[in-house]
Amino acid sequence: MTTPEPKLKTGRSVKDIFGKLFFNQLLIPLVALLFLVILNLFADPSFFKITLEKSSTGFYILSGNLISIIDNGSELAILAIGMTLVTAASGGQDISVGSAIAIAGSIVLRVIKGLSPSISGGELALYLIFAFVLCVIVSALFGAFNGALVAFFKIQPMVATLILFTAGRSIAAWINNNENISINDDRFKYFGNFLPGIPVPTPVFISAICMIVIAVVLKFTNLRLYSQAVGINSSSSRLNGINPKMIKLLTFIILGVCVAVCGFIKVSRTASITYAVIANNIEMDAILAVALGGNNLGGGKFNMTASIIGAYVIQFLTTTLFKFKVSSTAISAYKAVVVIFLIILSAPVVRRGLSNLKNKYIASRSQVKKEGV
Numbered sequence: 001m002t003t004p005e006p007k008l009k010t011g012r013s014v015k016d017i018f019g020k021l022f023f024n025q026l027l028i029p030l031v032a033l034l035f036l037v038i039l040n041l042f043a044d045p046s047f048f049k050i051t052l053e054k055s056s057t058g059f060y061i062l063s064g065n066l067i068s069i070i071d072n073g074s075e076l077a078i079l080a081i082g083m084t085l086v087t088a089a090s091g092g093q094d095i096s097v098g099s100a101i102a103i104a105g106s107i108v109l110r111v112i113k114g115l116s117p118s119i120s121g122g123e124l125a126l127y128l129i130f131a132f133v134l135c136v137i138v139s140a141l142f143g144a145f146n147g148a149l150v151a152f153f154k155i156q157p158m159v160a161t162l163i164l165f166t167a168g169r170s171i172a173a174w175i176n177n178n179e180n181i182s183i184n185d186d187r188f189k190y191f192g193n194f195l196p197g198i199p200v201p202t203p204v205f206i207s208a209i210c211m212i213v214i215a216v217v218l219k220f221t222n223l224r225l226y227s228q229a230v231g232i233n234s235s236s237s238r239l240n241g242i243n244p245k246m247i248k249l250l251t252f253i254i255l256g257v258c259v260a261v262c263g264f265i266k267v268s269r270t271a272s273i274t275y276a277v278i279a280n281n282i283e284m285d286a287i288l289a290v291a292l293g294g295n296n297l298g299g300g301k302f303n304m305t306a307s308i309i310g311a312y313v314i315q316f317l318t319t320t321l322f323k324f325k326v327s328s329t330a331i332s333a334y335k336a337v338v339v340i341f342l343i344i345l346s347a348p349v350v351r352r353g354l355s356n357l358k359n360k361y362i363a364s365r366s367q368v369k370k371e372g373v
Contacts, residue, residue, distance in 0.1 A: 025294040028345070029309040032292060036316045040065075040323070047323060052199065057186070062199045065319055073315030074203035075262040078210045079282065080289040080311040082255030084302050089227040089244075089251040090150050091299030092157025093287045097259055099168020100142055101279035104263025106172040107135045109181045109273055112188065124187055136260040143256020144249060151248040165283075173275045182272035192268030203265050210261060211308060218304065227251060231299030281332060285314050288335060291342040 040047040050064035079097055086094050111131035142164060149160035191202050218224045226247050229237040234244040262282075267273050291297055292313055293306030317338070321331050344350060 025303045025306050026309065028294045028342075029292050029306055029313050032313050033309070033316065036313070036320055040320060044323070055194065057194075057196065059194065059196055060199055061194050061201075065323065067201065069312065069315050069319050070204055071201040072319075073312045074201070074207035075265055075279075076282065076285055076289060076315055077207050077308050077311040078258050078261050079255075079286040080293075080307045081210060081214050081304065082251070082258035083286045084290050084293070084295060084304055084307040085223070085227055085251040086157070086255050087287075087290050087295060087297060088231045088299055088302040089248050090157045091231055091297075092150070093283075093290075093297070094146060094161045094252070094255055095158055095283045095287075096142075096146065096161040096164035096168055097255070097262075097286060098279040098282045099165050099172070100139060100256070100259045101263040101266060101282065102169050102172035102273070102275055103142065103175070104135045104139045104260045105267035105273050105278060106175040106181075106275070107138055108132070108264055108267050109183065110176050111135075112183055113181050124185065128188070128191075132260070132264055135264060136257055139260035139263065140253050140256040143252040143254070143259070146256075147249040147252025150252065151245040169275050172273070176273075178275075180272060180274065182270075184271070188271050189268055192265050192270070206261065206265060210258070214304065223250075224302075228301050232301070284332070284335065284339070285318075286311070288339055288342070289314050291339070297343070 047065050050062055050066055052060050053063045055061045083094065083097070086092075108131045111134060112127055146157075146161050146164060149155045149163075150157050153160075190196075191206070193202060194200075195202055226237070226242050229240070229242055230244045230247045237244055237247075262279070266278055287297075289311035290302075290307050292310035293303055293308075295302045295307060314335075317335070318331060321334055322328075326334065
């Protein structure tokens, strides 16, 4: 006679709960986040301290490592949204996003600086809207260029985006005649720093808006279904009335829009641009965020929430490494170790093993329930 398993008030056994948690896609980013929290908690509990300080502008703002993580992780989270869709539909990644951000930021500065060096509040608002719209259009066109190479010419995504990765920063410098343009109006910095009287960084609100928009799009359109279908089997999706080329093209355009938002935030932080440094290596962080979210880098099913959490975990890791006084040149090496680990996890042989393990677990649970009956 077998001993009955302990059950919760809901009637579900503890083994059922832990089994579902183990196979949940959110497990990897949440475990990584928990590990970083525990590590910092033991190393330095003050890491989690949040204070209200007076800024140079005279307003009180929130300060601390956690605020820095959600602030600096905002661009990465926005970028992870587009990168997740591209990965799901095309089975590859866009490595040109850092260079594309440089182009987007350069366009914004060119418009603001070129239209008028000294503008009033109302005029600044109009110029900012115009600069942002133009930035979105150009970034979407570059995204469409990458998408066309992948969708219509069937070039592997990393190879297709290598073109813009190589030439992008030169294009950004060419837009402003290789000049280090800066904006002296402090109001321009609001979008990358703090709005007057609001203690929370503005990029946090911008990233939240982007998350809400993509959640609504995925909820009320077929973008999720079509992207996954194309990524799993392009030929089968075509037979079911889906146009794989247009879906791939659309995901690259969406990534281009995400790039435009990130570029706008980046240049607003400093009101200037350094073409060779801006958004440096952010493409690796974006890809790592998607992988850390448990998404298959070969395309197919995805979990947008997991990717966004993964983005903040990457920023948490970066901040932790800086806290431990790891040099900026060595940080990429630490991240590379994480990349290797995640690539191994996403390898077909490992995924098949985990899938078989899951199927065996489900079969054993069904057998136990039958015997119980």
